[in-house]
Amino acid sequence: MDTKQLRYFQRVAHCQSFSRAAEQLHIAQPAISMSIRKLEESLDLTLFHRGDRHIRLTDEGERLLVHANTILSNLASAELEMRELKGLKQGKVRIGISSMLGSYYFPPILLAFKRRYPNLDLEVIEGGTWNLQKMIEAGQLDMGVVVSEFVTPSLETAVFLREPMLVTMSKHHTLAQQTSVTYDEFFKEELVMFKQGYFHRNVVDRLANQIGAKPHIGFETNLVPLIKSVVKQGYGISTLLGMAVADEADLVSLPFAEPIWLDLAIAWNKDRYLSQANRAFIDFLLDFFNSQTSIQPL
Template sequence: MDLTHLRYFQLTATCQSMSAAARKLGISQPTLTVAIRQLEKHLGTTLFLRERKGVRLTSTGEVLLRHATQITSLVEHAEQDVRDLESDEVGSFVLGCHEALGAYFLPGFMPAFLRHAPRIELNLWNGTSPAVTEAILDRRVDFGLVVNTRPHPELIILPLFEDAVDFFVAAPQPGEPEVTEEEAHRRLRVGPLIFAAHMAQSQKLRDQLAAEKLLPGRMLPCGDLELVKSLTLGGLGVGMLPRRVAAYGQEGRLRRLHPSLPFFHDAISLVYRADGHRTLAAKRLKDALVRYGRGLGFSTSS
């Protein structure tokens, strides 16, 4: 069924006159008459009774008018929704990141963003950085906060801020001396060394410790950075943590074991597909993430 013909029919039924409907549509009356006849032929029915003063709907015409009103209303709503997505800050997006990264990034970002963009819906997707990258490529995630991402021809990568994976211990009590380099080496050798097993940075730092003959005999691999943080805060041993993860929510309670020890530099980027649909809302979200992320600057010294 031709949507244009349906609109012609609807206006003719409203005007109850072919000539009046033709004038409002800006077409000739013969053109309108041909369109109505084609619609009647398609449906196998007569839609109007022609009278001296105009036209009147038949019973089948009245049924079609009810449906035509619903159809044109749906089409108008669909057109408006599409226009809103293209020209207004309306949309729904999935933001992916590692839980530990999100724990210090999102509390500062989301309240202000959602307040200033109330018609943008933001959903969260958690996983490792490689998993987030894969989800972006699969179009399950729209934007990702990714650590140490690699270039990919289908991705846009915008550097945001820096961090570093380092060695941490519970902060000394008041009056206790600062940890010397010799004491730091001793603590490492004694262990346990607590780390998130899934992090590539952890393996690289353990390799460096081994090369410097500082690798402890006792290891405690964990599946989660928050558990590493909790155990380190409890004084169990030396924890390997990103500096920002160590700092958030526990200011001053964790300290770098010693600045002379090796650390692994991290670069956090905003990642999204190069062929993603660039609506006004998508641009607003991307710009807000970049602005907030770049405002974080370099990693904390802890």
Template sequence: MDLQQLKYFVEVARQKSFTKASHILLVSQPSISKLIKNLEDELKVTLLDRSERKIELTDVGRIVYEQALKIIQSVEDVYSSVDELVHMEKGTIHMGLMPSIGVLLFPKILAGFKSKYPQIDIDMVQFSAKQLTRKVKQGEIDLGVTVMPVDTELFEIIPLLSEELVVIVDNEHWLVEKESVHLAELKHESFILLTEDYVLHDVVKRACVQSGFEPKIAFKSSLWDIMGEMVATQVGISIIPRSMVSRFNNENVHAISISYPSIDWEVVLIYKKNKYLSFAARAFIKYVQANKP
């Protein structure tokens, strides 16, 4: 068993396809198949169920997959430690953030950080909050900028900002004349929500249930702008962070505060507990702590 076998096996398991793994690893499909078959022969087990079009892990394959992730991460930690000693104040940060958060927070923070550490590169990708926590947990990215709630036993959490959620309605809605509203007053309304991939979907549904009703969902989207247009055309109302209201270039969208219950939108920086962090990642954490809004 060697590290290359494990890396190829992990990538095939992630992609559920030899072809996709081949494209990502830049290695021919037969080479990947041969190495994984050698690994199976060595362990005397079948790791991948190849009987269907989409490859799945067997029971023992899932166990080997989890252990392989730990082994690969341990080896990467060794290289990172050595690289840190040889190349101080250099490196790459692999970071994920939600699209909306990039608009709110990061242009100023990133500019300041790059000015202080010009030799540190930031490899940034965008995911939903749920995807981000999964990527950080699996070690695919070093840091994630996401929203609460987050598993505090699994992640270190650095608060960045907190803001209220507000109701947005069209300009002919009965709520327009109100400065604030109790969430329970919205029980007969149709809601426009983000999809289940987003934490805000769960936050809004949970708040509604705690206020005594199950929200009637008229439409779900993964795009903020589409949600704003749907509200403007009277498809329903929505609940979003206040800072996002300014993104809607539509005079027919109006925001109202929620007086009860108060629902905070808490943005945090997370990284996995007990995971080695490079100099670059630690430097970014310190910079954010000293310069957060």
């Protein structure tokens, strides 16, 4: 039994005629007759009472018609859903973003994407780079925003933004009058840092190992507003991206004397199928940054 046989059977049952069914299906009558005969032989059942002028279903045929209607209806629904997914009329994007990027860089991007594809659902998960990569590898996320420097081999990436990591301090801090901060000057200060697993913390830890410094981390939090509040009060300095401090009159952000650049990338599992909806998001993200000289916060 295959779907073509079921389609022919359903049409003959509705028309109560092999000839009318053949006309509606645009095929030769002998082809329908042969298909129904093979179906009956495979089931070892008679599905139609065949008269001189009319045919009608047997009891067994009536039972099969119920199943045929259900099967063909479900198949049509599945085919429609797949076509709509291909046409981006429905689908879901699950993306992981760090708290800083999610708060300051991505709101305009996500809203613009939603306006472009109103029928696609967006699920945004906040997390550190390490945890996001693990979730992508496990299939819990479709993609995530990471720093390309720390990407595991199982992920494919596309860089969409290059940003300098800035040293952020109170405007009253002794370093605030400088034009840049050396690595030694940075590590002499008490630091307000993200927890381990977040890309800013990973960069600072790597830098400390590189120059043999021991960071004095006086405060740890993944909440960007709290980091800025603590730094404003003069209890330490931190590292943030430019947009996170763009409108903060009480904060000063300076580049390192030897600039540290972060290549922000969208990452996905190279061994898993990437849906049309997710491909649309990646293309939209890359086009968004390529077409704008700056991202305006909401």
